[in-house]
Structure formats: structure tokens, C-alpha cells
Amino acid sequence: MRNFFKNTKTILSNQEIATLYSKWSLQKFIGLDPKIKIPSGGLLGHFRHFSEFYYVNNSINNMTLKREQKLAQSLIQDGGCAFDIGANVGVFSIMMALSCHNTNIHAFEPIPSTFSILQSNIQDNHLENNIIQNKLAASNVCGYINFTDRLDSPCQNKIQISENYHFGNFLSDCITIDVYCHKKM
Numbered sequence: 001m002r003n004f005f006k007n008t009k010t011i012l013s014n015q016e017i018a019t020l021y022s023k024w025s026l027q028k029f030i031g032l033d034p035k036i037k038i039p040s041g042g043l044l045g046h047f048r049h050f051s052e053f054y055y056v057n058n059s060i061n062n063m064t065l066k067r068e069q070k071l072a073q074s075l076i077q078d079g080g081c082a083f084d085i086g087a088n089v090g091v092f093s094i095m096m097a098l099s100c101h102n103t104n105i106h107a108f109e110p111i112p113s114t115f116s117i118l119q120s121n122i123q124d125n126h127l128e129n130n131i132i133q134n135k136l137a138a139s140n141v142c143g144y145i146n147f148t149d150r151l152d153s154p155c156q157n158k159i160q161i162s163e164n165y166h167f168g169n170f171l172s173d174c175i176t177i178d179v180y181c182h183k184k185m
Contacts, residue, residue, distance in 0.1 A: 020057060024050050039066045040098040044089055046120045048113070056089060068092075069099045076100045083177065085138045088114060090121040090131075097130040105130060106184070110137035110172035111149050132184075139174035147172050 012018055027034040033045040036057050047053040072095070076082050079102045084093040087107035097105050107122075109115045115135045122131050137145050148169055 017054065020054060021050060024053055036060060038091060038095055040069055040095045042094040042098050042121075042125045044091065044094070044121050045124065046089070046117045048117075056091065060091060069095055072096050073099050076103050078102050080104075081106060083138075084108065087118055090118045093118070093131050094121060094125050094127060097127045098125070101130075103130065104132060106132045106134060106180075108134045108136050108138045110135060110145070110147055110174070112170070113149055134180075135172075136180075137172045137174040138177055138180070140176060142175050142179055143173075144171045145174045146170070 024034045034047065034053055035043045035045040036053070037043055038060055044056060047056065072082070076096065078100065080100075081104040082096050082100070084090075084096070084105055084107045087093050087109040090107065093105045093107040096103065107118060109118050112135065115133070119133055122128060122133060137147070139145060146169055
């Protein structure tokens, strides 16, 4: 109950958060999936809860995504390829695929719940032919890495150094980019 009041106080004390929360809540209430528009014209959705929606929205608005889009367009040749390692929900993969047509984007996202959202966002933007989806971690070795998967707070997902397995931990396949390229290309 204390968290509820703390979260309510945070939302009400910031007009931007309050407005965004109202939009989020209304859309959820009427059965819609709240979406975030990215500068390249793509849409992101399927967020698990408001804090994830807010984090992605805030990250997009506070980033220089338009500058990064121009950089990607200048560096990635038409028909080339790019890698999005730790693709999360697909902000950069979708931005690159929409900005650099005929480019193959290799998206790596090892967290199962986040990978599912990535897949949905790629499908919603009709980019299945441009973005190769990999439920893998890119690493300096091939094998397995222990991750946490915090459904209640995805921003806290991370590599778990400890060998002790706890609720929410899982092993993810990992691969080096060299090995991946040798197998795929």
C-alpha cells in the first residue's frame, strides 16, 4: 500500500508523468494498446506496465534519436546490415529498418519476456523481412549466460554474475558476433 501512495505522489507531482499516465490508463481501460511513435514513423507497444511505457517514451523523447537516425542512414549502405545488440523492445531496430530500406538488421534480445515484445513490435511495423530476430545474448564467448527477468521491473534485468539461481533467473544462449556471422552469412 505504501508503494501505491508513493507512486501516486510521484505521478501527481509531475505534470508530464500525470498526462502520460492519464493517456496510458484511458487507453488500457478502453482495451487499446498504448503506442509510442518513434521519429522514423514506427510505433512501439505491448508494454507490460506504465513504468516500462514511461521509460521507453522518456528515453525516446530525451534521446537525439533523429540525429542517430541520420547517422545510421549515413553509415549503413542500402542493402547492408546492422546489429542491434540488446534490442530491448525494438526502438533502434525499427528505426534503422524504417530509415535504411533494404538493410538487414540483426536484433539480439536474450530476455524472453522482452523478446516477445520485440517480436510483436516488429510484426506491427511489418518488418519481419528486414529484422532478423535472435533470442540470444551477444558475448565474448559462446555458451550460456545467467540473466534475471524481472517482469515487475524490466529496467532491472541484467546479467546475473552469481551461480545461485533465484526466481526470475534463467540461462540464455550466447554467441560471439564472429561465430554468428560465420553461421548466418
